[in-house]
Amino acid sequence: MSVYEYIGNLHVHTVYSDGKALHADVARAAGKAGLHFVVCTDHNVWVDGVEGYYENTLLLVGEEIHDVRLQPQSNHLLVYNTQTELSPKASAPQALIDEVNRRGGVAYIAHPFEYSSPVQPGLDAIPWTDWDVTGYAGLEIWNTMSEFKALMRNKLAALIYTTFPAWGITGPFQATLRLWDDLLAQGKRVAAIGNADAHGNEYSVGKSKRTLLPYDYLFRCVNTHILTERPFNGILEHDRALVYSALRAGRTFVGYDLPAPTAGFRFTARSGSNVALMGDEIVRTGATIFEIQAPDTAHIRLVCNGKTVVTEHGTALKHTTAEPGVYRVEVYRTYQLSRRGWIFSSPIAVV
Ligand SMILES: [Zn+2]
Ligand SMILES: [Zn+2]
Secondary structure: OOOEEEEEEEEEOOOOOOOOOOHHHHHHHHHHOOOOEEEEEEEOOOOOOOOEEEOOEEEEEEEEEOOOOOOOOOOOEEEEOOOOOOHHHOOOHHHHHHHHHHOOOEEEEOOOOOOOOOOOOOOOOOOOOOOOOOOOOEEEEEEHHHHHHHHOOOHHHHHHHHHOHHHHOOOOOHHHHHHHHHHHHOOOOOEEEEEOOEOOOEEEEOOEEEEOOOHHHHOOOEEEEEEEOOOOOOOHHHHHHHHHHHHHHOOEEEEEOOOOOOOOOEEEEEEOOEEEEOOOEEOOOOOEEEEEEEEEEEEEEEEEOOEEEEEEEEEEEEEEEOOOEEEEEEEEEEEOOEEEEEEEEOOEEEO
16 A cells, blocks of 8 residues: 655644734745645634645644633634634534534644643633543643643743753653553554644744744654655645544654654554554454564664564564554664653554
8 A cells, every 4th residue: 555644733823812923924835845835723713714734735724613701711622624614613622523524624632741831821721521432533742832831930031942852842741641652552443643732923032032942943853753645736625624534544654754764664463464553443353463664773662552562673573463452663773861751653453
C-alpha cells in the first residue's frame, strides 16, 4: 500500500478569537515553516469563507469549543469538518461530540492535562475533566503553548524560556501519556495529534514586550503528520477530505520537527496477510510483526498497554510478538544537550 505523508498544524488562533494574526498571515507563516496544511481553530467561532490554498499551503477552518461559563475553565474540544457553528452545544461535551460525529466531523480533546503558571493572570490550567465521554477520535498529546505555560513557573523562568524557547520543549507531559495509556487500556481507540496552539501573543518581560513564540517558529516545532492513501491534488474539497479522513482514522503521528525533520517515520504491523498502519486495528493470524522506521538515528521505544516492550538505538526496530494489545511508538533524541521527545505515533491495536 502506498501512502502519502503531509505535515500540518491543527490548533491555531487568529484575530477572530485571541490570536494576533489574520488567516492569510497564518497560512503564510505555515508555508514559511514548510507545512502542507494548517487548521485555524478559534475559540467558539467557526469562521466561514477563508478556507483554501494560500500559495502552496492549504488553510482549513475548525473550531476550539468550550463552555465560557465554566469556572475554572476546562474541557476544550477541537472540532473539525463540521462546516457549521457548534459552540452553542459547548455546555454538554458528550452531546457536542455526538453532534460533531453526526455531521461527519472529527473531535479531538485539546490539551487534556495542563499546569498553571503564576507569572501573569489568565494562565490557569485548562484540563479536560469529563473522561466518561466517548466518540472523540483522539487526544492532543503535545501542545507547545501548554508546555510553555508549565515552564513559566516564575518571572526568571519566563525570561529564559521566551529567549531560548527550544530549551524548554522536551515532550508531552508524562501525565498526558499515562492518561492516554489508561484510555487505551479501557479499549478506547484514541489517536494522537500534536500542535502549536499558536496565538502570537505578546508578553511583558521586565520593561520590554516580546512575542512569545511567533507563529512561524511554532510551526517548525510540534506538528501533526498525517498519512493518506491518495496524494493532495490542490483542490480544496479533495484535500480537505483527505486531511479529515486521516484524522478520523488516526493515521497520524506527532513530530517535533525542530531538532530534525520527522517526515518519513513509519510504524506498521503485519500478521499473515493483514497489514496495519498507525490508527488501525489488526486481526492476528499467528504472530504479529511490527516494523518501525525513524528518519534518523534515535532512541526508539515500542510501548504496549503503558509498558515498554522493546527499545532500539538506531533508525529501525523490528519486533515479533504473539501478544494482543494496543501498541504505540515513542522516539527520543538528544537536542541542545538534553533528551527530547521527537516522535509519538498513534497506536495500532492487535486483536
Ligand atoms: Zn484551549
Ligand atoms: Zn487553543
